[in-house]
Amino acid sequence: MASSTLKPGVPITLQELEPSSEIFKQGASLRVTGILQSYDVDSAVAVIQDGSAMLKVDTQHLRDISFRSGSMFQFIGELLIRPDDDVILQARVGRNVDGLDLNLYQQSLIIRRQHEARLLSSRRA
């Protein structure tokens, strides 16, 4: 096993991933969700989209995933920021999440973050 110190992939929406954001950091471990727009077999680079936001995902380490355009996928991995804010997620794991209610997911994420913040402040108290 890699290590129990492996960082969790923090769930974010693609819209949140912009240069001014706190999460926009080299090597940040993230969990991203979006609809597959394209997949390049040679480079194993997938492009996922959520609304107007898009992200490239390097899937070279993934196995047993059937990349179908129009399907929804979720990836966990590390952010690689290249010159000119060219961003790609280097995926460690990925899965098809067709059927996921993305609106519910995003609203629940807000509730979950509030809960996490309360948890953190109670631990500090």
Place this chain on the structure above:
Amino acid sequence: MDSLHLVHVKLLAADLLTLTPRHTSPASFVRGGRTVARAEVVGVVVSRDRREKFLRFLVDDGTGCVPCILWLNHQYLNANSSSDSDPTGEMASKMSEVVRLGTLLRVRGRIVMYRGAIQIAARDVVLEEDPNVEVLHWLQCVHMAKECYDLALPSV
């Protein structure tokens, strides 16, 4: 008598991994003054290490990575039958098949300490095929914390 220690408490990883251990046998932990001994987590498998006697894996729910161990050795399980709820070797072997990188799992089991870190000794490992199940688990964790786990015990 606080009965929280008898059930599998639904927790996010960040909550589970910051429980305070008590020096009891079998192991138990304290959360907000209440004793917990079993937990239920839902997340994605991000690491997997299968050995002859056990399968060790990490479940990532976005707030943390929960180390889980599934014992595959039936003799070991019998010799350490602190609980009649531990799975048999055959059941464990079947459950281990669903532990694959990238799959969404629900794991229930005893909370134990291993080398100073909290982990779950898995009793149930369930493959979740509906991605919405994870969202429901988040909301259940938040709801249960507010409505049950965070409430002070009534004084006797």
